[in-house]
Amino acid sequence: EDQVTQSPEALRLQEGESSSLNCSYTVSGLRGLFWYRQDPGKGPEFLFTLYSAGEEKEKERLKATLTKKESFLHITAPKPEDSATYLCAVQAGRGAQKLVFGQGTRLTINP
C-alpha cells in the first residue's frame, strides 16, 4: 500500500531561522511528488512537482529536493507570511490517477 508520512507534525520557527520539512514515501513506481501549501480556510495551492531522485526545484525562500525514499522542503530565512500547512503528495505507478497525501506539517513563523 502506498504511504506518505510527513514530519514534523508542527514546527515553530523564529523569523529568519532556516529549517527543513520531511516527506517520506513508500510507493511502487513513483510517477511524481507534489508539494502544496494550505492556508487556513483555503484549498491547497500548488508549489512544486518532482519526478526523479536528485531533482531540485526552487521558489523564493523554498527549495524542494527528492531522493528515492523521501523529499525535503527547505525553507531559508522564513518570514511570517510563510506560515501555513505544507502538504506532500505522491502519484504512483499503479492507479496513477490518484494522489496519496501526507498529513501535512503545520509551520508557524514568529516575527
Place this chain on the structure above:
Amino acid sequence: EAQVTQNPRYLITVTGKKLTVTCSQNMNHEYMSWYRQDPGLGLRQIYYSMNVEVTDKGDVPEGYKVSRKEKRNFPLILESPSPNQTSLYFCASSYTYNSPLHFGNGTRLTVT
C-alpha cells in the same frame, strides 16, 4: 480569473437528507476530483473523473455519488448523509491526471 468554485462554503444538514455540493472550473481541465480532509487523516480521495462521462472511485467512495455530464462541472452527491460524513470537502481539477491540481476553497459539511 482561473478558478475552481465550490458551493456552498458551509452546510449544516440532518441525517438522511439528500444534498449536492457543486463544483465548477473555468480552465477547460479534463481531470476533476473530490477529496475530504479530516484531522489526523489528511486529504483522502473520494471520486475522480478523467473526462466527461468517465468517473471512478477513489479511496473513500462509500456514501457518495458523482456525475460528469459537462467538462466544467463535477457535483458531489450525498444521497443519505450520515454524521461520519461531517468533514471539509475539496474539489480539484487539472489539465490531465498527472498535472498539478487546482483546488477550490472547500465546503465544510456538518451532518447532525
